[in-house]
Amino acid sequence: MPGMPSVPRLPRAIGGVPVPGDLVSAATWRWAHRALPRYLLAHSVRAYCWGASIAAVEGWSFDRPILWTASLMHDYGLTRIARNTMCFEVEGAEIARAFLERQGMAPGAADRAAIAIILHMEPNVTLADGVEAVLLDRATGLDVRGDGYELVDAVRPGVMRAFPRGDFDRRFISAIRREVAVRSTCQSARLLNVTDLPGWMARSPWAGNAAGGG
Numbered sequence: 001m002p003g004m005p006s007v008p009r010l011p012r013a014i015g016g017v018p019v020p021g022d023l024v025s026a027a028t029w030r031w032a033h034r035a036l037p038r039y040l041l042a043h044s045v046r047a048y049c050w051g052a053s054i055a056a057v058e059g060w061s062f063d064r065p066i067l068w069t070a071s072l073m074h075d076y077g078l079t080r081i082a083r084n085t086m087c088f089e090v091e092g093a094e095i096a097r098a099f100l101e102r103q104g105m106a107p108g109a110a111d112r113a114a115i116a117i118i119l120h121m122e123p124n125v126t127l128a129d130g131v132e133a134v135l136l137d138r139a140t141g142l143d144v145r146g147d148g149y150e151l152v153d154a155v156r157p158g159v160m161r162a163f164p165r166g167d168f169d170r171r172f173i174s175a176i177r178r179e180v181a182v183r184s185t186c187q188s189a190r191l192l193n194v195t196d197l198p199g200w201m202a203r204s205p206w207a208g209n210a211a212g213g214g
Helices: 023-035 038-058 064-073 076-080 088-102 107-119 131-145 156-162 168-182 187-194 197-202
Strands: none
Touching: 023 038, 023 064, 023 088, 038 064, 038 076, 038 131, 038 156, 038 168, 064 088, 064 107, 064 131, 076 088, 076 168, 088 107, 107 131, 131 197, 168 187, 168 197, 187 197
């Protein structure tokens, strides 16, 4: 289509973290480049890299395409708050499930990706919820608040060179506040008002280090 930005080729690895090369994963990569603002695209790719790295540290087996697709789609609901009828993670999960099945992912796998997306905003996610759900939960906590920062020391410099933080903190907090303003019972409100997300992010290892390679 004229005027459509070009999408880079699906990488085989990012910062030494292998990327799945199946057709659904490639379609999700193309979708993410067209559907997500730059700050959420970079956050979503980093989340996959952190999740896969945490799995290696923990010795956990996981389905790489499920984690990849869930990671890339987990915050899409934040881009459409005014149109959502549910909390952004629930809305995004349903969109992801439908998209992944259309691309040929088995319904059970698409369901696991959707569950991971919903649960990444919930407290106390456990392996009983699915390993990919735990990995996405821990990976997003790491990228947003710095939880487990040291677990990704080996891959962090390369991942951050490829997908730096830039203005992620400011824009992410702004998006969370927009959801809370219209849906005060969503998990976003707990993060913002109970756990003091802005303060937590300001005190994280990422603070003052937008490149994040250190």
